Amino acid sequence: MLTVENTTAWLNQFAAQIEQHQSYLSELDTPIGDGDHGGNMARGLAAVKTALATQPADLTKLFQATAMALISKVGGASGPLYGTAFLEMAKQSKTDTDLGTLLAAALAGIEKRGGATTGDKTLIDVWAPVVAAVQAGKLTQTVIDDAVASTKPMVAKKGRASYLGERSAGHLDPGAVSSGYLFTTLLATEGIL
Amino acid sequence: MLTVENTTAWLNQFAAQIEQHQSYLSELDTPIGDGDHGGNMARGLAAVKTALATQPADLTKLFQATAMALISKVGGASGPLYGTAFLEMAKQSKTDTDLGTLLAAALAGIEKRGGATTGDKTLIDVWAPVVAAVQAGKLTQTVIDDAVASTKPMVAKKGRASYLGERSAGHLDPGAVSSGYLFTTLLATEGIL
Amino acid sequence: MKKIINDPKNVVEEMVDGLVRSYPQYLTKLPDTEAMVRSDQASMKGKVGLVSGGGSGHEPAHAGFVGQGMLSAAVAGQVFTSPTPDQIYAAIKAVDQGKGVFLIIKNYSGDVMNFDMAKDMAELDDIQVKSIVVDDDIAVKDSLYTQGRRGVAGTVLMHKILGAAADQGASLDELETLANQVMPQLKTIAVALSAATVPEVGKPGFELADDEIEFGVGIHSEPGYRREKIKPSKALVQELLGKLDDELKLQADHQYAVLVNGMGATPLMDQYVFCHDLLDELAARDIEPAFMKVGNYMTSIDMAGISLTLLDMTTTNWLDYLQYPVKTIAWS
């Protein structure tokens, strides 16, 4: 069950993971992208940490502050997508704070914003199975890891990687990997799941 | 003694040497220059060969045709200098075809045109001792080789090499080397000396 | 990586600062943003505002095209990273004259989404916003099942045409119509001899051997569509023009504008040799460009390479727009 405290802990852990793996994310974004995903996410999550340093009044304000930090600091493709995800969670949280419901609303926002779907080799290929697993009460690290790994053989149909055509296969999708950190830290945060 | 035939032979031999050593001359022009001396001279001597393919009427016309070819095709610093040298020989040849006198007039033209003198690390450092040796009836290959080699330790005071200051020492001067070919082929041409 | 910079993290902030302080007569930076607005306020009065932008690294695009007769504002994101909606929205607000604002967006996932969110924010303020998504690059197949084609150097010609029309008083709807007429006639293809190095990344986006070129690159140093051996300029022209011919169906009685664009590190010497071969190749098709520009207009930092853009202007007055006078840093 989400609270302001454990959600703050989760997102701070996510920020720490992003910071730690910043170069790796940009490395992944090099053969099939423009090399900025790590920098983009690190910049955004640093802003999230700053925003959450002042404890938000409630979950809605927490998600909203997170969304605004990501939208105004990440940029690129991942900024609007992660930003929209948290914006939708902010909206949904006014009426329902169930984690599965919130994540499903976030996923719907991502799909609408970016126009992609599962199999396009994007972060959606991690969000979709993870959200389903959360809603079924069955999220494990294996679900997350398998979802991230599933993007490797895919041929990208959305995002920058799609310009490479067949050459995009054989590389992990960077957005999928950063989303992997989001859900790994979610899973590891005491009291949420 | 110079004739149209042996002077034509001399300059064709000079052209052949330049063509053969074109890359080497540009290599020399690299640590202390802009890498074009070989190309400049090859372009110019190719034009000289073409000009002399139609036998000139006399020595004056031969030197004039050579000068015009060099002036209009070599470019850079070496074009005006070699061109002026042959232009002066053309002028001088109207009254005197003695080799020493012609070469002395050429050297005076080079010094006036370029404003350099012996010890400045230029082609003058080959022309001056060679011309003196010709006038004394004592030109040998050793005189030529020593003159070329003498430019190696010099610090350049004229031309592009002078911009390097002390760093120009330890490198042969490219114009000196091409002038070395001029005089080596002069020496080797039957009937001149 | 050898660059004339300070901390890579600060490149965009310092770059924009250097630019606006070097050319204050053209550019004014909006506080707390990397958005640059036309300093010549009078020239914007009563006209539709034109806003463009994108990730940094394509200089002179886009701020070099801000000025009378071309853009009202340009927003600079982090290197190769779309700018964020709040900054684009600030630019929209700053140039809105009550006649609406038209956005020129390069077709990349991030650019489209960020400009879209900015549009939402502006419309909440009752500012009318329309846009064109530029997708002139033909190297990638367009399909429902892809991201679509990329927006590359042709974007600059879109800036120029819409800029002239806007300066002449075109309405928001007229600009949208014009942009949609131009788009299908605007095609670009590029070749790279070396990739760009993003400062914070520190190494090139991809490695090519001394005898390799990358065909079908974009402007963000992601690998292109195909790697080949280096060819002479004439052969490159034949291949690139051939691809454009397949798309545009070049005809002798048509009128074309041509943009030969350096990707950043390719000297004008090479660009002009390329033009020599291009003009010969067009002449062989009985075509002489009605308009031509050569130089660095939409670069990819320090990529070595060239992009070739053709615009079919037949039966239009777009030549007048291309020749319309402007006051910008990078287009004269």
Add this chain to the structure above:
Amino acid sequence: MKKIINDPKNVVEEMVDGLVRSYPQYLTKLPDTEAMVRSDQASMKGKVGLVSGGGSGHEPAHAGFVGQGMLSAAVAGQVFTSPTPDQIYAAIKAVDQGKGVFLIIKNYSGDVMNFDMAKDMAELDDIQVKSIVVDDDIAVKDSLYTQGRRGVAGTVLMHKILGAAADQGASLDELETLANQVMPQLKTIAVALSAATVPEVGKPGFELADDEIEFGVGIHSEPGYRREKIKPSKALVQELLGKLDDELKLQADHQYAVLVNGMGATPLMDQYVFCHDLLDELAARDIEPAFMKVGNYMTSIDMAGISLTLLDMTTTNWLDYLQYPVKTIAWS
């Protein structure tokens, strides 16, 4: 060496051909030469002709500065090789309006000698010819016992000032006087991160390690005066401006024009960061440039680097000349 060219031997011929056919409204090539004359004949009527040129490899210099308000003609030699007197003479003849022709010559042994011989040829035709030898580079000590200082990017400001004066009807003598007043106030210094590669040579003029820069380079890729470790932009600015300060004695109440010039392969991104640091460094001396230009004006093919030019304009009207309108390819 990877370049977009054909046979290296033909680079200049193809480059000039590509250039004049891309921009016929600006340039007309004289037959059997690589001399390019202003196409706008009317704008030259009754004025003193302005001719410049030099080895190719510095594009857009010099042909990019041919046009009303700037040069009448530019002569392109082989790469890094001064053009020959017959071609310069052809250009002089082509632009002579009976008011004389003024030559802007960069101070290199070859340039001076070839332009001098052309002057002799023109005077045989009773064309009055005067000239200025530009020696703005401060990296090399000036001395009776050297070739003297090199002519580098400051040459472009000389083109601009004399071009404006000529367009306003200045006489040959007035141009000579003006040129000689400008020369001592015009100083440049450059740094390179990599050398240029001449097509026919096939490799860089000198090799620098990944962490080395060459201080005091010219524009022909001969080694500079000193090799150092790479420094951040701010430190480079401090060193280069410090050297210019030693020469010009910068003062807060003086009026300066600044040209930040890319050597060919350095992206505008870096150039603008350099400007940021330069403007801060000048501000620390209480100096704000009265005029500033940033970009590739006098390159060295594909050299990576920057040159910094300062012109002390105090108590003169040269700012008007710098701001005077022109119609050229590369200066707007």
